Amino acid sequence: MAVRHAAVIGSPVSHSLSPVLHNAAFQALGLSDWSYDRIECSEDGVEPLVGGLDSSWVGLSVTMPGKRAALAVASSVSPRAGLVGAANTLVPSAVGWHADNTDVDGVLGALRAACGFTSGSRGVLLGAGGTATAALVALASVGVRDVSLVVRSVSRASEAQACASRAGVTLTLIPWDQADFASLAASSDVLVSTVPPSATEPIASELAESPCALDVIYHPWPTPLAYAVEKRGRALATGLDMLLHQAFGQSEHFTGHPAPREAMRAALRAATDNVLPLPLGD
Structure with a gap:
């Protein structure tokens, strides 16, 4: 061979x-x-x-x-x-x-297998890096067309905005320090976090109001978001699932x-x- x-x-x-x-x-x-x-x-x-x-x-x-x-x-x-x-x-x-x-498959497969998520209309996305653009395309493919993108630096969101436009997603850009995380999460069908644990730790309990969450960070485990989601009894997919x-x-x-x-x-x-x-x- x-x-x-x-x-x-x-x-x-x-x-x-x-x-x-x-x-x-x-x-x-x-x-x-x-x-x-x-x-x-x-x-x-x-x-x-x-x-x-x-x-x-x-x-x-x-x-x-x-x-x-x-x-x-x-x-x-x-x-x-x-x-x-x-x-x-x-x-x-x-x-x-x-x-x-295949990161698109990773997002969809993780959400489906770990959360039972197969479709929705409203999403929340934390962070605007490379994983975020794959998440946007993945969510758009299962009907999520309204996404709130929460970022710490609005100036770094241009690639995510361009991606959303290509994918047919209506993107609402929200500065991190102006976000009502509890309201955003509670009104969403799915939440995807691509930011470090240090960013989610102060707001983890608020983010756990989403019925389905994907935290792409998996080390160290558990992350603050994972702990809050488990405590709240919500569904969680992880970065290892995505990998x-x-x-x-x-x-x-x-x-x-x-x-x-x-x-x-x-x-x-x-x-x-x-x-x-x-x-x-x-």
Whole structure:
């Protein structure tokens, strides 16, 4: 069997759990000569790195800060990656490299499996970084067309605003210090937090008024938001759920086979001391 390579690229990547997921997938699929590694790579380094890969490479997972650079280096782009304006997946194609964004799957899969969330109309989004744009596209795909975006720096929300426009989402921009978090959460169908625990800690009990929440932060655990949601008896999806569910689509891009979901889940749970159940859903 021919040796094949894949890797996660970004900076820093020493902490990445992606090798756990994808090497488990390769093993479960009987791809014993395939390997998945970590490669430290800056945003400016994406283009030369990709250009230097040979035919033994089946794909790359791309994390920050290289997701927009990954989109720019691609010869073809999936519709959802175009909507997000960034790519977390690159795979070779007949004409170069194809870009996709399976973070959209990650958000949807996490919300569906952990919260039972399949559709809604109103959302709250905390933070305007790269994960936020993927969340906007994911929420739009299940009918959430009215989103309140709460940010600490309004000047940094332009990419999220552009993404919302592309995705057909009506975005209401709210400065952090002017937000009525309890009211926003209580009137929402879903809340997604992409901000650090230090930002949510003072308002965690207010955010827990949302019937369904995704906290993309998972270390250290539990986060203040996770604790408040559990105490309130609401549904919670986590960043680990998102990581798992985005990896399924990447695995299928890399291997051409259905993702071995149970094996990938088991490997991720073992690597994180079984701290979370990581349901697969239907």
